[in-house]
Amino acid sequence: MVGKESKVDVLIVGAGPAGLMACNALLKAGVSVRIVDRRAAKVAAGQADGIQPRTIEVLQSYGLADRLLREANQMHMAAFYNPGPDGGIELTERVPDVTAPTARYPFEATLHQGAVESIFIDSMATMGLQVERPVIPTSIQLSEDERILKDPQSYPVRVTLKHLGTNEETLETEIVNAKFLLGSDGAHSWVRKSFGIEMEGEQTDDVWGVVDIVPDTDFPDIRNRCVVHSNNGSCMIIPREGDKARIYVQLNDKSAVDSESGRVDKGRIGPEQLLEVARKSFHPYTFSAATEISWWTIYIVGQRVASRFSVHERVFIAGDACHTHSPKAGQGMNASMNDGHNLAWKLAQVIRGWADMTLLETYELERRKYARDLIEFDKKFAKLFTGKPRTEKNQDGVSHDAFIGIFQKFGGFTSGIGIHYQPSLIVNTTHQSLAKGLAIGQRMIPHTVIRAADSRPYDIQDLLPADSRFKILLFTGDASQSNQLAQVQALSEELDRPSSFLHRYTPSGNPFSTFDMLSICATKKEDFDLNNLPRLLRYHWSKVLLDDTNTDLNSKQESKVAHDFGISPAGAIVVVRPDGYIGTIAPLSRQGIEHLDEYFASFMKL
Amino acid sequence: MVGKESKVDVLIVGAGPAGLMACNALLKAGVSVRIVDRRAAKVAAGQADGIQPRTIEVLQSYGLADRLLREANQMHMAAFYNPGPDGGIELTERVPDVTAPTARYPFEATLHQGAVESIFIDSMATMGLQVERPVIPTSIQLSEDERILKDPQSYPVRVTLKHLGTNEETLETEIVNAKFLLGSDGAHSWVRKSFGIEMEGEQTDDVWGVVDIVPDTDFPDIRNRCVVHSNNGSCMIIPREGDKARIYVQLNDKSAVDSESGRVDKGRIGPEQLLEVARKSFHPYTFSAATEISWWTIYIVGQRVASRFSVHERVFIAGDACHTHSPKAGQGMNASMNDGHNLAWKLAQVIRGWADMTLLETYELERRKYARDLIEFDKKFAKLFTGKPRTEKNQDGVSHDAFIGIFQKFGGFTSGIGIHYQPSLIVNTTHQSLAKGLAIGQRMIPHTVIRAADSRPYDIQDLLPADSRFKILLFTGDASQSNQLAQVQALSEELDRPSSFLHRYTPSGNPFSTFDMLSICATKKEDFDLNNLPRLLRYHWSKVLLDDTNTDLNSKQESKVAHDFGISPAGAIVVVRPDGYIGTIAPLSRQGIEHLDEYFASFMKL
Known part of the structure; x- marks a missing residue:
């Protein structure tokens, strides 16, 4: 039975964190989108659970962080335990869990994956969209006609979907014609395999077990992130929402691995054995499960990246479909969500006809580089976990200082704060020196x-x-000084020329549908008069900001934003991409506007 | 037609801010409650709109501040305009709007009354309760039998309610038997009049107009709280949610007042005339309404307090029903909500059988004193508004310095932060000297x-x-020192005696159903070991806090809580009432527990 045939701008296969992030973002941007998943229900427990500081910032940019912060646990402290003189473990050190100096949320949030998915699903429901499930894609075709592929308004992707009933019988078969397809369908991605995209990299020998419990213990750091190096093996604690905690244990014997297939066999070991391993590691502290075990698994660490993230910029893969790594550094769900975040605004700009198809090439460029860096990091980090601790008897072991050195050195990386996109169409570093405190290619x-x-x-x-608009931040200097005001007035006139980017790429006639513009003036709030600024720079009263101290009582904030960003009193223009990353910086002058004209001309459409 | 007869613990007449605050709090406490209102729908626009800093703290204690802060405008700055040399107004000064040094939210929030009411109504809906409307009470009887009045489980209040249809026809008549009745039915309170309670105080001559508009103006402080003293009269600006603003104008001619009745007649003047008065005051700035006027009114300032707030501690009145004053200081809705907040936990404790009926006497004691203070303040404040500004020609006018002096002097009062309940059953100041940085009777x-x-x-x-429980805060000092730890262990044993208040007033056997207990230890978080504290002091892992600096990166918080509260290294016990006010303070010793035994014995029931 062949059913209906339909059209959609973007079809998303796989409703995990990567697919849901992209879907919610596209929906907010008004793009026509559908999302399907083969599972009959979202994950109820277990899976990924750590949300890094940068990911919280990203969720905040969609208005979703409040709910996350209401529901999640927070990890502020990391504690390290090592073997003491009597053989049992003892506390070596407690250090802040997040060491990235600019993190807005200086902690990791932990919440099980199903609850994180619900944040997106509920947001999408308020815009009228549900995940369609259980739905299985059975065939896919991508046009090879260059002319069609180059036309952003064409539908070159043709997918057959089978809508299943609760007993897996086929209720309906449907053909969907899509402009773009996103495969966010997990480590065994059907989309990736359909296009023969290889995973590069290898599997390690490390076998780990994970178990989610409500612990009954006198271990004093059960609510901190803990790394325990004992003579009986390594383990890691991730405290979770409520009284729950997740325990990772290293399995030294390979009995859980099928020697022929090289895969773990969950029939060969159970959660009780995992707890027994943990119990030995925690000696002399007592340790058991207070309630039923809510989830457990065993896995071998694999570290692989897909050879390509896109096919003709019409089919994309994201999340576990294009990178797998150990969960130790807590990156899985974060890398996935940030894939979706990176892709969504680019698709929205192309589909709206604002940007050229070439913008989409930056997705693979930016996210594949990041995935490779992540795996390089993961290899170093996982090795430290697996290594025996250094003790009197084992001088070749990993010392605590070596471990903590790596832990803190990579703090920027694990927090997500340090993500740095390389120069491209949308990352232009020409005028980096105008704001040494900001890094073009990093997040604002x-x-x-x-x-x-x-x-x-x-x-x-x-x-x-994250509203699909580029943000133009005009750091005007002190516009109450007549010289500087003259500069600002001249700039406003440049911006208002019909040939400037502000009017050139906004055929609707309203520049602020495509760009937002904020002025940041270095004037005291007691003296400032809005009327002095050119009208274009205050198109709404809320668009003018002061680079002034917050004099609310009790506030100890004393720094100044331009100073902290390394911007001189002459000012500068900072362009922030729709995903919050700095695209370019320009001088506050006619040349600056010319620089921006060129920047936007490289990917925007007339 | 006489319909059904029913019972309820608390019947609330009038669903304005006072009634809704009490209703939501009682509902959260699990008390059986109903609320009726004569209006067919909640207010759609206008009315009160200012939420003071302390009221935001109170809403936060019910989990309702997030929504308020999402929806409301914030006033951080107050601007003062006076006549300049050329006759038009000019900016004299901008100062922080809130000057109370401990305000957690250092601003006033503004949002129209209907939206504030919705916060409560939606919260109540999640607990299954709706406001019943339109419903009119037609008769009320209160038993005079001493024996019945003294039994907290009796139903001495008998009210007849008429449920009306949309055309005011009576659909049903019902008799409700209530343990307690709250009349929060506004300035013309039917409940108050039914019991012949007098309003004391008088009406002034001041006539003011109020109009809510989206202004079209070049006045630079239209988004700040403004006080404008012009030669053409006084006016005040309250910026509001979105682009709205409320303008108060002083009406110098008395043409809107009916000389016979002394009441304002809205037929004699319209919103256009109010805007015309404003336009003259704002000269040389332009001023008009950009869209339709959403609400307006005219009023004469009356300053009155009810002679009693309760009848036999069975019938209470709250909000405008017991105090009216000018809206200048933005107190109306705040005083009303805080009446409800003060009464609700007392009713809940009595109805649950935890506390004696005498606890209810503290409602009138605390809130009537506050209302009288409010009116004294309002008289001084309103006079300054009404007075002519001091100019070259008018040396008898009110000087800006005099005005700002009063404005800032009363900052603690207007913010609500300074509310200070006097000694009573529940405010015992014996050991005030143990924590000089806290004030017994003020909020924590x-x-x-x-x-x-x-x-x-x-x-x-x-x-x-605000969960109906008293909170016992044990400031333990540095319990990692053995001397101090011995003190803490001895204290824990005292607390655990069957005769201590912790067990004496909790017949269910679980002390933490009635009391919550938190320990605040002056130990560094890097060194602290939970296991060292007595078990009673860590009945859940979340109940132990450290008096340590927040070393999250970027945090500049350096103060220490015990030091800031004036508590010595020997420690102290601070008792916080369910409404967030400090009830008493005691030494961290056997004598301290004896003091608390006496404190709770004075109003709690065995």
Whole structure:
């Protein structure tokens, strides 16, 4: 039975964190999108659970962080245990879990994957979209006609979907014609295999067990992130929402691995054995499960990256479909969500007709490089976990200092704060020297600014929501000085020329449908007069900010934003991409506008 | 037609801010409650709109502040305009709007009354309760039998309710028997009049107009709270949610007042005239309404307090039913909500059988004193508004310095932070000297503390929710010192005696159903071991806090809580009432427990 045939701009296969992030973002951007999943229900327990500081910032840019923070546990401290003189473990050190100096949320949030997925699913429901499930894609064709592939309004992807009933019988077969397809269908990705994309890299020998429990223990750091190196093996604790904790244990004997297939066999070992291993590691502390075990698994660490992330910029893969690594550094769900975040705005701009198809090439460029870096890091990090601790008897073991050195050195990386996209169409570093405190290609640093009209303090990140618009930040210097004001007025006239990017790429006639523009003036809030700024720079009263201290009582904030960003009193223009990353920087002058004209001309359409 | 007869613990007449606050709190406490209102729908626009800093803290203690802060505008700055040399107004000064040094939310929130009411109504709906409307009470009887009045489980209040249809026809008549009745039915309170309670005080001559608009203006402080003293009269601006603003204008001619009745007649003047008055005051700035006027009114300032707030502690009145004053200081909705907040936990404790009926006497004691203070303040404040500004020609006018002096002097009062309940059954100041930084009878001061188990920073106020329980805060000093630990262990044993208040007033056998207990230890989080504290002091891992600095990166918080509260290294016990006010303080010793035994014996029941 062949059923209906339909069209959609973007079809997403796989409703895990990568697919849901992209789907919610596209939906918010008004793009026509559908998302299907082969599972009859979302994951109920277990799976990934760590949300890194940068990912919380990203969720905040979609208005979703409040709920995450209400539901999640927070890890502020990491504790390290090593063998003591009497053979049992003892506390070596406690250090802050997050060491990235600019993290807006200086902790990791932990919440099980199903609850994270619900945040997206509920947000999508308020925009009328449900995940269609259980639905299995059975065939896929991509046009090879260059002319069709180059036309962003064509539908070159043709997918057959089988809608299943609760007993797996086929209720309906449907053909979907899509402009774009996203395969976010997990480590065994059907989309990836359909296009013969290889996974590069290898499997390690490390076998680990994971178990989610409510622990009954006198171990004093059960609510901190813990790394335990004992003479009986390594283990790691991730405290979770409520009284739950997740325990990772290293399995030294290979009895759980089928020697022929090289795969783990969950029939050969059970959660009780995992707890027994943990119990030995925790000696002399007592350790058991207070309630039923809610989830457990065993896995071999594999470290692989897909050879390509896209096929003709029409089919994309994201999340576990294109990178797998150990869960030790807590990156899995984060890398996946950030894949979706990186792709969604680019698709939205192309589908709206604002940007050229070439913009989509930056997805693989940016995210594949990141995935490879992640695996390089993971190899170093996983090795430290697996190694025996250094003791009196074992001088070749891993010392605590070596471990903590790596742990803190890679703090920027594990937190996600340090993600740095390389120069490309959309990352232009020509004028990096104008703001040495910012890094072009990195995310905009959080900082308090004061809204001029009402002296209300805002984090500048909250003025840069993920709304598909590029943000033009004009650091004007002190516009109450007549020289500087003259500069600003001249700039405003340049911006208002019909040939400037602000009007050139906004055929609707409203530049602020495509760009948002904020002015940050270095003037005291007690003296500032909005009327002095050119009208274009205050198209709404909320768009003018002051680079002034927050003088709300009790506030100890004393730094100044331009100073902290390394911007001189002459000012500068900072362009922030729709995903919160800095695209380019330009001088506050005619040349600056010319630089921006060129920047946007490289990927935007007339 | 006489319909059914029913019973309820608390019947609330009038679903404005006072009634809704009490209703939501009682519902959360599990008390059987109903609320009726004569209006067919909640207010759609206008009315009160200012939420003071302390009221935001109170809403936070019920988990309702997040939504308020999402929806409301914030006023951080107050601007003052006076006549300039050329006759038009000019900016004299901008100062922080909130000057109370311990305000957790250092701003006023503005949101129209209907939206504030919705916060409660939606919260109540999640607990299954709706406001019944339109419903009119037609008769009320209160038993005069002493024996019945003294039995907290009796139903001495008998009210007849008429349920009306949309055309005001009577659909049903019902008799409700209630243990307690709350009349929160506004300035013309039917409940108050039914019991012949007098309003004391008088009406002034001041006539003011109010109009809610989206302004079209070049006035630079339209998003700040503004006080404008012009030669053409006074006016005040309250910026609101979205682009709205509320303008108060002083009406110098008395043409809107009916000279016979002394009442305002809205037929004699319209919103256009109010805007015309505003336009003259704002000269030389332009000023008009950009869209339709959403609400307007005219009023004469009356300053009155009811002679009683309760009848036999069975019938209570709250909100406008017992105090009216000018809206200048933005107190109306705040005083009303805080009446409800003060009464609800007392009713809940009596109805649950935990506390004696005498506890209810403290409602009138505390709230009537506050209402009288409010009116004294309002008289001084309103006079300054009404007075002519001091100019070259008018040396008798009110000077800006005099105005700002009063404005800032009363900052603690207007913010609600300074509310100070006098000694009573539940406010015992014997040991005030043990914590000079706290004031017994005032609300617990917000302060960061660090949770021992996971180093997560919390505001101490968030650990003191409005959940009907008294909170026992044990400031233990540095329990890692053996001397101090011995003190703490001895204290724990005292607390665990069957005759201590902790067991004496908790017949269910679980002391923590009636009391919550938190320990605040002056130990560094890097060194602290939970296992060292007596078990009673860590009945759940979340109950132990550290008086340590927040070492999350970027945090500049350096103060220590015990030091800031004036508590010595020997420690102290602070008792916080269910409404967040400090009830008493005691030494960290056997005598301290004896003091608490006496404190709770004075109003709790065996």
